[in-house]
Amino acid sequence: MRIVLICGFLVATTSAAFAGMGVGFQWGPTKQCFDPNSPPISVRGVPAATRTLRFKLTDLNAVTFKHGGGDVAFSGQTALPYGAFHYKGPCPPDPTKPHTYRLTMQALDANGAVLATAKAQRRFP
Numbered sequence: 001m002r003i004v005l006i007c008g009f010l011v012a013t014t015s016a017a018f019a020g021m022g023v024g025f026q027w028g029p030t031k032q033c034f035d036p037n038s039p040p041i042s043v044r045g046v047p048a049a050t051r052t053l054r055f056k057l058t059d060l061n062a063v064t065f066k067h068g069g070g071d072v073a074f075s076g077q078t079a080l081p082y083g084a085f086h087y088k089g090p091c092p093p094d095p096t097k098p099h100t101y102r103l104t105m106q107a108l109d110a111n112g113a114v115l116a117t118a119k120a121q122r123r124f125p
């Protein structure tokens with residue numbers, strides 16, 4: 001019983017170490033359909049050893065569709081402009097039925113190891 005409690009505590013403290021990292025986005029000037037420019041993105045709490053931010057867009061209503069993502073060199077910035085990387089933007093098949101999209105951001109160190117992950121989601125259109 002004690003071993004289980006100790007393991008549970010270690011897992012909780014390890015995952016909480018980067019609990020402050022976050023990502024947010026607004027569609028802003030994003031056009032329908034398949035705008036190749038990423039939306040304006042805000043980031044916070046990125047680990048100090050981060051050298052690259054890796055992004056991936058997922059349509060939660062059509063998870064097999066590959067929107068891709070991109071990498072951005074990180075030097076402490078808290079905002080990324082429209083078009084910071086290129087991908088296949090949102091394009092619900094029926095514009096009267098919005099889809100929910102998830103943007104996943106990973107903080108990578110100089111060797112490409114993942115330091116932390118954050119996610120945000122938003123409906124489009």
